Amino acid sequence: MINKLIAKIRKTNAPIVVGLDPMLNYVPEHIRKAAFGQFGETLEGAAEAIWQYNKGIVDAVCDLVPAVKPQIAMYEQFGIPGLAAFRKTVDYCKEKDLVVIGDVKRGDIGSTSEAYAVGHLGKVQVGSRMLEGFGEEFATVNPYLGSDGVKPFLKVCAEEKKGIFVLVKTSNPSSGELQDRLVKAAWKTGEDRNGETEERPLYEVVGRYVAAWGEQCMPAEGAYSYVGAVVGATYPEQGRLLRRIMPKAFILVPGYGAQGGKGADLVHFFNEDGLGAIINSSRGIIAAYQQEQYARFGEYGYADASRAAVLAMKDDIAAALEQRSKAF
Amino acid sequence: MINKLIAKIRKTNAPIVVGLDPMLNYVPEHIRKAAFGQFGETLEGAAEAIWQYNKGIVDAVCDLVPAVKPQIAMYEQFGIPGLAAFRKTVDYCKEKDLVVIGDVKRGDIGSTSEAYAVGHLGKVQVGSRMLEGFGEEFATVNPYLGSDGVKPFLKVCAEEKKGIFVLVKTSNPSSGELQDRLVKAAWKTGEDRNGETEERPLYEVVGRYVAAWGEQCMPAEGAYSYVGAVVGATYPEQGRLLRRIMPKAFILVPGYGAQGGKGADLVHFFNEDGLGAIINSSRGIIAAYQQEQYARFGEYGYADASRAAVLAMKDDIAAALEQRSKAF
Numbered sequence: 001m002i003n004k005l006i007a008k009i010r011k012t013n014a015p016i017v018v019g020l021d022p023m024l025n026y027v028p029e030h031i032r033k034a035a036f037g038q039f040g041e042t043l044e045g046a047a048e049a050i051w052q053y054n055k056g057i058v059d060a061v062c063d064l065v066p067a068v069k070p071q072i073a074m075y076e077q078f079g080i081p082g083l084a085a086f087r088k089t090v091d092y093c094k095e096k097d098l099v100v101i102g103d104v105k106r107g108d109i110g111s112t113s114e115a116y117a118v119g120h121l122g123k124v125q126v127g128s129r130m131l132e133g134f135g136e137e138f139a140t141v142n143p144y145l146g147s148d149g150v151k152p153f154l155k156v157c158a159e160e161k162k163g164i165f166v167l168v169k170t171s172n173p174s175s176g177e178l179q180d181r182l183v184k185a186a187w188k189t190g191e192d193r194n195g196e197t198e199e200r201p202l203y204e205v206v207g208r209y210v211a212a213w214g215e216q217c218m219p220a221e222g223a224y225s226y227v228g229a230v231v232g233a234t235y236p237e238q239g240r241l242l243r244r245i246m247p248k249a250f251i252l253v254p255g256y257g258a259q260g261g262k263g264a265d266l267v268h269f270f271n272e273d274g275l276g277a278i279i280n281s282s283r284g285i286i287a288a289y290q291q292e293q294y295a296r297f298g299e300y301g302y303a304d305a306s307r308a309a310v311l312a313m314k315d316d317i318a319a320a321l322e323q324r325s326k327a328f
Numbered sequence: 329m330i331n332k333l334i335a336k337i338r339k340t341n342a343p344i345v346v347g348l349d350p351m352l353n354y355v356p357e358h359i360r361k362a363a364f365g366q367f368g369e370t371l372e373g374a375a376e377a378i379w380q381y382n383k384g385i386v387d388a389v390c391d392l393v394p395a396v397k398p399q400i401a402m403y404e405q406f407g408i409p410g411l412a413a414f415r416k417t418v419d420y421c422k423e424k425d426l427v428v429i430g431d432v433k434r435g436d437i438g439s440t441s442e443a444y445a446v447g448h449l450g451k452v453q454v455g456s457r458m459l460e461g462f463g464e465e466f467a468t469v470n471p472y473l474g475s476d477g478v479k480p481f482l483k484v485c486a487e488e489k490k491g492i493f494v495l496v497k498t499s500n501p502s503s504g505e506l507q508d509r510l511v512k513a514a515w516k517t518g519e520d521r522n523g524e525t526e527e528r529p530l531y532e533v534v535g536r537y538v539a540a541w542g543e544q545c546m547p548a549e550g551a552y553s554y555v556g557a558v559v560g561a562t563y564p565e566q567g568r569l570l571r572r573i574m575p576k577a578f579i580l581v582p583g584y585g586a587q588g589g590k591g592a593d594l595v596h597f598f599n600e601d602g603l604g605a606i607i608n609s610s611r612g613i614i615a616a617y618q619q620e621q622y623a624r625f626g627e628y629g630y631a632d633a634s635r636a637a638v639l640a641m642k643d644d645i646a647a648a649l650e651q652r653s654k655a656f
Binding site: 032043079087107119145173209 | 349352360364369370371373374399401402404405406407408410411412415433434435437438440441443444446448452453454455456457459460461462470471472473474475476477495499500502503504506507509510511512527530533534537
């Protein structure tokens with residue numbers, strides 16, 4: 001699936017993933033009204049509203065981008081009907097040949113992580129049958145529990161040729177509270193002497209785990225592993241370092257647009273092959289019509305506004321990458 | 329809800345939570361057969377099997393214990409039908425007046441954590457109505473993203489008088505890979521000199537965050553905060569330290585029984601008031617009939633075997649606590 005992602009990035013010339021993180025107040029009134037008219041102001045009504053809203057956006061952008069990233073929390077808040085809308089969104093995006101990254105940030109002890117891995121990326125055994133729970137192609141994974149919590153995902157990735165993105169350095173303002181702590185790292189660099197350890201931020205330790213897990217989980221062909229990393233666009237310097245220590249990891253980069261990241265901040269997340277990163281924008285694309293810049297599209301043109309926002313993002317990133325390649 | 333939990337622990341004299349983490353191979357054949365007979369070998373069939381299995385256990389132990397902890401991964405692996413069985417289990421346990429701890433280990437950036445907090449512990453706004461997604465009374469939370477990811481839970485806990493348990497030191501073998509790393513801690517202790525920082529394991533840093541978050545989130549009356557911690561039974565020494573630095577945090581202690589923790593290991597997780605900890609056992613209780621010790625109950629007596637295992641666990645912990653109080 002990592003090779004499919006790369007092929008699609010090349011084809012669309014857009015290392016972009018659209019974050020399908022619908023909030024009810026992003027959904028245009030006419031869609032909300034129709035959904036509430038059919039199901040009432042219920043969880044089912046909310047789920048129908050976000051599903052119809054998603055469908056419009058997916059139809060409008062599916063030829064422009066390689067991938068989507070539905071954030072499961074935005075569906076889970078609406079209980080079972082919300083999660084059914086998540087599943088429907090996953091299925092629909094796959095029909096449209098989009099790569100689907102489930103932003104689920106799961107992670108637990110071994111046997112429990114196995115259940116998450118199976119449910120989101122693999123198949124669960126029921127009697128004599130193997131059945132798909134949610135069927136995403138990638139999932140995001142939280143590393144706080146260590147290798148035990150990640151290895152069941154590696155097993156499923158190898159079997160199913162799917163992938164994960166491990167949280168390394170997240171885009172939010174308080175990510176440094178734990179992730180930036182300096183720790184004694186056992187990892188050696190050229191500067192080590194007599195095996196003495198150095199102090200490194202925790203995210204670097206996690207980055208080195210990602211590189212090591214990735215070595216065990218490579219497709220038969222290709223330069224990138226099934227194990228990627230999440231590194232926020234809001235931390236470009238950290239991105240530069242992490243790019244270097246995880247050369248075979250694809251980096252999923254949230255935080256572009258609404259959270260403040262810009263194209264020029266992103267170039268160091270890419271390898272010299274022009275690959276190795278995929279930039280996520282959620283609100284900036286899916287709620288583009290609510291921004292002054294795209295207000296002309298109006299509520300009924302929300303999906304066209306999303307398309308225009310994708311095109312602008314594509315240009316911004318392409319320009320930044322071209323600027324960089326000139327500098328080489 | 330923390331006060332309800334404490335009242336129920338006092339009433340049952342059992343600081344015990346039953347982990348409802350059903351695997352299909354724990355479910356007795358006659359229950360599986362009936363469920364597959366009705367729904368086929370489908371996700372619905374699997375969900376029906378684990379729900380009927382849970383119901384039997386809950387009926388058999390609900391007068392003995394204060395709380396249950398369904399592990400959502402075990403349901404999520406069966407997709408939407410599995411999550412519907414989770415919700416049904418939550419509802420049924422609440423009907424039986426059990427406190428329900430959703431072991432969901434969620435955590436994300438601010439706005440996304442808010443969706444999880446609302447969906448699991450609070451109510452989501454749909455038009456003019458406020459609706460419940462899953463309706464647990466406590467949830468477990470992953471701290472890797474820092475305060476941003478936890479604060480939305482604190483807000484919902486304060487509003488709804490519900491609670492969280494933050495992962496501090498997990499019970500699994502590889503938990504130390506990140507959690508035990510020595511970091512420069514800004515926190516001062518009596519041994520600090522001239523404001524110099526000391527090296528502390530990361531779990532201690534997280535424990536101090538838990539204490540600080542808890543100070544902001546106390547019920548009007550009572551000694552314990554809405555913010556608890558998860559500390560594995562398999563790490564008793566760390567439990568002793570963390571007990572001291574988080575005096576107002578209830579500690580949820582997984583890892584008893586199947587993972588190797590014993591009653592005697594657990595005494596230091598409790599405060600001198602005999603409270604402050606609740607010990608989880610999952611497989612050791614719910615699949616007791618599969619152990620030699622309880623094999624006499626047979627498959628049809630699985631729920632009675634669970635009851636016997638709860639009683640044995642209760643005795644083990646009570647004996648350990650009595651031993652300790654003699655030592656004071």
